[in-house]
Amino acid sequence: MTDATPEAPSLALAARSVTKRFRGVVANDRVDFEVAAGEVHALLGENGAGKTTLCNVLTGLYRPEEGYVEVGGRPVRMHSPHDAHEAGIFMVHQQFRLVQSLSVAENVVLGWSRHGGTWFAPRRVEREVAALAEQYRMDIAPQAKIWQLSVGEQQRVEILKALYRGARILIMDEPTAVLTPQEVDQLVGTLREMARSGSAVVFISHKLPEVLAVSDRITVLRAGRTMGTVGTASTTARELAHMMVGRDVVFAGGPGSHEVGGTVVLELEAVSAESDLGTPALVDVALAVRSGEILGIAGVAGNGQRELAEVIAGERARTAGRVVIDGKTQEGKPWEAIAAGLGYVPEDRMGVGVAPGLSIADNLRLKSYRRNGLILHNKKAMADAEELIRRFDIVARGPRTLARELSGGNLQKLIVGRELSSAAKVLVVSSPTRGLDVGATESVRRLLSESARSGVGGVLISEALGGVFELSDRIAVLYRGRVTGLVDRKDADVDHIGLMMAGQAAA
Numbered sequence: 001m002t003d004a005t006p007e008a009p010s011l012a013l014a015a016r017s018v019t020k021r022f023r024g025v026v027a028n029d030r031v032d033f034e035v036a037a038g039e040v041h042a043l044l045g046e047n048g049a050g051k052t053t054l055c056n057v058l059t060g061l062y063r064p065e066e067g068y069v070e071v072g073g074r075p076v077r078m079h080s081p082h083d084a085h086e087a088g089i090f091m092v093h094q095q096f097r098l099v100q101s102l103s104v105a106e107n108v109v110l111g112w113s114r115h116g117g118t119w120f121a122p123r124r125v126e127r128e129v130a131a132l133a134e135q136y137r138m139d140i141a142p143q144a145k146i147w148q149l150s151v152g153e154q155q156r157v158e159i160l161k162a163l164y165r166g167a168r169i170l171i172m173d174e175p176t177a178v179l180t181p182q183e184v185d186q187l188v189g190t191l192r193e194m195a196r197s198g199s200a201v202v203f204i205s206h207k208l209p210e211v212l213a214v215s216d217r218i219t220v221l222r223a224g225r226t227m228g229t230v231g232t233a234s235t236t237a238r239e240l241a242h243m244m245v246g247r248d249v250v251f252a253g254g255p256g257s258h259e260v261g262g263t264v265v266l267e268l269e270a271v272s273a274e275s276d277l278g279t280p281a282l283v284d285v286a287l288a289v290r291s292g293e294i295l296g297i298a299g300v301a302g303n304g305q306r307e308l309a310e311v312i313a314g315e316r317a318r319t320a321g322r323v324v325i326d327g328k329t330q331e332g333k334p335w336e337a338i339a340a341g342l343g344y345v346p347e348d349r350m351g352v353g354v355a356p357g358l359s360i361a362d363n364l365r366l367k368s369y370r371r372n373g374l375i376l377h378n379k380k381a382m383a384d385a386e387e388l389i390r391r392f393d394i395v396a397r398g399p400r401t402l403a404r405e406l407s408g409g410n411l412q413k414l415i416v417g418r419e420l421s422s423a424a425k426v427l428v429v430s431s432p433t434r435g436l437d438v439g440a441t442e443s444v445r446r447l448l449s450e451s452a453r454s455g456v457g458g459v460l461i462s463e464a465l466g467g468v469f470e471l472s473d474r475i476a477v478l479y480r481g482r483v484t485g486l487v488d489r490k491d492a493d494v495d496h497i498g499l500m501m502a503g504q505a506a507a
């Protein structure tokens with residue numbers, strides 16, 4: 001796999017005994033980490049283990065209290081990401097920094113002075129970008145405007161930006177969380193090609209199969225400490241899980257099906273809606289969810305899932321049709337949906353899901369206010385927050401921790417946990433386990449199943465077909481905004497559903 005031998009790898013980047021603290025939390029505790037030129041090096045660890053923090057230290061965003069960073073074998077002092085760029089280190093963040101109205105090529109050169117400040121020859125840049133994209137196996141049109149691109153394509157633009165600026169070390173924090181399986185394959189190809197050409201890649205993901213497919217070596221962090229580095233070819237999922245959590249992880253079987261009650265708690269009749277671009281996103285969608293069942297929505301991202309969730313939650317206008325939550329016909333307002341008994345985990349967590357500047361406890365109070373107009377008094381809110389932290393194993397100092405201080409996965413647990421414990425009648429969840437580590441994924445699946453058993457009607461929107469199969473009682477396939485199939489899980493066949501998702505088979 002790798003041409004870097006363990007004896008004499010040429011060192012690209014290293015953290016030497018790096019310690020980084022936040023108000024009482026030791027996010028990185030004397031972390032040692034070495035990345036060789038020519039390898040893809042994966043960072044693994046549970047939610048809150050310190051992966052993102054380490055990357056932020058390696059790219060000059062944070063300065064460690066102790067320890068230092070080495071580039072090419074020499075200690076460097078970085079005061080900003082700009083210094084990191086000078087050293088050839090680039091990070092692709094999950095929030096892309098692209099200008100929507102400009103083209104791919106324009107975004108690639110934006111803010112880069114190689115072409116003499118603001119002026120550049122568009123045709124030449126387009127040719128250069130096309131050549132880079134081809135070399136690194138990225139499917140992208142240099143003239144396309146950013147707003148026309150899928151999430152996966154926008155990520156390619158971010159990678160091209162880094163390559164164009166001469167990146168030799170690329171750091172990607174959970175890049176696959178937002179990608180379709182096909183896009184993941186293409187990204188793996190690109191990262192392997194970068195390694196082949198001598199660059200170093202740091203790759204973070206909670207999905208072990210991906211990590212095993214793309215990486216040469218793996219370093220595991222646990223509670224801020226380095227647990228060790230292993231060669232990918234000589235390790236197993238079991239060994240890695242053990243290193244991550246410090247004990248053997250039991251992979252439980254599926255939760256099985258639920259007792260489906262008689263009452264319909266959510267009904268959509270002939271619902272149509274438009275996308276942000278004004279194109280048809282949902283066409284004539286009819287669905288009914290009964291108390292106690294989970295309806296899985298399978299589909300490749302971008303086939304109307306987001307709009308479906310938003311229409312139910314009253315956050316997107318319908319152009320036709322009716323939505324009824326627990327017997328109450330919806331005008332189409334978020335508060336109305338919450339009052340009718342909707343629990344909602346949106347795709348975009350930071351935007352709609354949570355107030356980043358508020359504490360865990362206040363985020364819970366905010367939600368209860370939206371539901372019934374009552375502000376919980378402080379003591380109750382604190383107790384509820386403590387309960388949530390305990391039940392969902394959220395890594396936080398306590399109920400007063402601000403939402404924005406939580407690691408990505410722990411923020412996710414907060415939102416899912418809040419909605420699951422909100423006494424909802426109907427629960428709409430989008431990709432509930434995205435960004436969660438193995439243990440948290442298990443608990444969220446178990447809790448979703450339990451909430452169905454207690455009579456909640458659930459809608460589970462996810463691209464992860466495995467999760468949909470494990471949890472759902474029925475599965476609807478969404479393709480180009482239409483429900484193209486609806487089957488009982490016990491009669492469903494994964495391959496057939498996969499073909500329906502691609503529009504290549506009828507129900």
Ligand SMILES: Nc1ncnc2c1ncn2[C@@H]1O[C@H](COP(=O)(O)OP(=O)(O)OP(=O)(O)O)[C@@H](O)[C@H]1O
Nearest residue numbers: 022027047048049050051052053405406407408409
């Ligand atoms: N800006 C911050 N302020 C306060 N605490 C922080 C901050 N950033 C991170 N932390 C804390 O540091 C610890 C490590 O967080 P980090 O984001 O590095 O974890 P992670 O391994 O990336 O987790 P995940 O898999 O959930 O993304 C967590 O306890 C987190 O709450």
Ligand SMILES: [Mg+2]
Nearest residue numbers: 051052407408
């Ligand atoms: Mg993280």
